[in-house]
Amino acid sequence: MSGETLNATPPLNSTSAAARRLPKNLLYSIFARIGGSGLDTDAFEALRASYRGGFLGQAIAYDNRQTEIPAALIHSLRWHPVRLISFLDRPYYYGAKKKYLDWIASRHLATGRYDLFHSWSGDCLQTLRVARKLGIPSIIEIPTWHRDRGKTRVDELITGAATQRNWLKNWKAGLVLKRERFVEEYELADLIVVLSETAAETFRVQGFPEKKLFYLPRGVDVERFKPGQRPTKFRAIFSGALIERKGIHHLLEAWHRLNLKDAELWLVGSVHGEAKPHLKRFWRENITTIGFAQNPENYLSQSSIQIFPSQWEGSAKVTYEAAACGLPQITTREAGDVVRDGVEGIIVRPGDVDAIAAAIEHFYRHPEIVERMGAAARQRVVENFTWDHFRSRLLGAYEKTMQTAR
Numbered sequence: 001m002s003g004e005t006l007n008a009t010p011p012l013n014s015t016s017a018a019a020r021r022l023p024k025n026l027l028y029s030i031f032a033r034i035g036g037s038g039l040d041t042d043a044f045e046a047l048r049a050s051y052r053g054g055f056l057g058q059a060i061a062y063d064n065r066q067t068e069i070p071a072a073l074i075h076s077l078r079w080h081p082v083r084l085i086s087f088l089d090r091p092y093y094y095g096a097k098k099k100y101l102d103w104i105a106s107r108h109l110a111t112g113r114y115d116l117f118h119s120w121s122g123d124c125l126q127t128l129r130v131a132r133k134l135g136i137p138s139i140i141e142i143p144t145w146h147r148d149r150g151k152t153r154v155d156e157l158i159t160g161a162a163t164q165r166n167w168l169k170n171w172k173a174g175l176v177l178k179r180e181r182f183v184e185e186y187e188l189a190d191l192i193v194v195l196s197e198t199a200a201e202t203f204r205v206q207g208f209p210e211k212k213l214f215y216l217p218r219g220v221d222v223e224r225f226k227p228g229q230r231p232t233k234f235r236a237i238f239s240g241a242l243i244e245r246k247g248i249h250h251l252l253e254a255w256h257r258l259n260l261k262d263a264e265l266w267l268v269g270s271v272h273g274e275a276k277p278h279l280k281r282f283w284r285e286n287i288t289t290i291g292f293a294q295n296p297e298n299y300l301s302q303s304s305i306q307i308f309p310s311q312w313e314g315s316a317k318v319t320y321e322a323a324a325c326g327l328p329q330i331t332t333r334e335a336g337d338v339v340r341d342g343v344e345g346i347i348v349r350p351g352d353v354d355a356i357a358a359a360i361e362h363f364y365r366h367p368e369i370v371e372r373m374g375a376a377a378r379q380r381v382v383e384n385f386t387w388d389h390f391r392s393r394l395l396g397a398y399e400k401t402m403q404t405a406r
Contacts, residue, residue, distance in 0.1 A: 023116035025057035035066030049391035128188040146202035195315035219390035220320035227326030228301030242275035247309030254357035256282035328373035
C-alpha cells in the first residue's frame, strides 16, 4: 500500500460488482448526517456504493439530507434523547452522542440480519464487540491517524476524573471518549481503512500488520470543482477552518515576511479565536478574510495557488478540491496524498515557515510553473480521485473483508 500506488479501480457497474464477493446486507453507522458537506458527503458516497450494489441493509446517522437513497434505509437519530443533556460542555455531549449512536447500532447488529458492519473510529466499540461475538466481519475508517499518532500517548482530557468521589463528575467523565475506546476498536475490527500513507504509518509503528490496513483516499466532484479563469494578480488561497492545527499561523507568518507586490491572500473558512492573535500580528492589507463559504469552489477557481500547511489531517478534502480546480498547492504530507512534490505542488514540513515562504515566492516568480503544475493537479484528480474511484475502492475494501474475516 502506498500513497503513490493507488488501489485498483475496476469500473463500478452491476457486472463487476456481481462477480465480486460482496456482502448481502450491510449495516453502516456514522456520527454525521447523510448528505451535506465534509464527512456528510463521504457518508453519502459510501452509501451510494452499497445502495447501487443492492446490499445496503441499514444506515444509522444523525440526520438524512439527501433523497437518492430511500429514507427507509436510513435510521435517522435527529430527535435523539441525548439532546436533553446538550447543556453540557462539548466533550461530554459529543461523547454521549457517539455512545448513543453505538448503542443503537449494536442493537441492530444483534438481530443477526447483517453480514458486514462498517463504521468510524470512536463511533462503534459496543457494536464491534457484538460483531466479534457473532462472527460478523467489520470495518472501521480512521478520519485522521492512530489515536497515539505513532508516539507515546498523552494523558486523557479528564485525567483522574473517574476516581473522584463526586457522582456527577464521575458520570460526566464516563461520557468522554477515552483512548482505550479507540485502541480496542482498532483491535476488534477486521479491516482498518486509512485515508493516507501517513495515516497508515501511524498504525504500522504500533505493530499493525499490512493485511489489516486498506488505503482509501477520498473523492471530489470534478464537475463542481473545476478550473476557472486565472486572476491577473497573483492570488494565494487558504481554504479551511482558521485554526493552528491547519497551519494558519505558519502561513500568515510566511506571507508577512514576503511582502509581495501585486499579490493577495484569501482566507476562506471560519475564523477561530486561536487565529485572531496571528491575524493581528501578521496582518497585511493584501489579506482578505472571507469566512465560511458554502461554495468554496467559487473562490478556489479564481485563485493562482492553494496553501494548506496542515500539521495533522487524515486526507484533507480541500486538497482534492483545489487540485480539481487546477491549483498547484503548497501543503504537507500530513494533509494526504493528493499532491506529489514537484509534480502537482510543493511539499513542506509542518511548521517550516521558511519553506512555506520559499514555495510561495517560487510560484509567484514562475507563472509558467503554476500553469504546468495546475494542469497536472487537475489531471491527477480526474484520473484517480473522483467519487466513482472512491466507491469502486470501497467495494474492494468490502470484498477484502468478506474474504479474510474469521
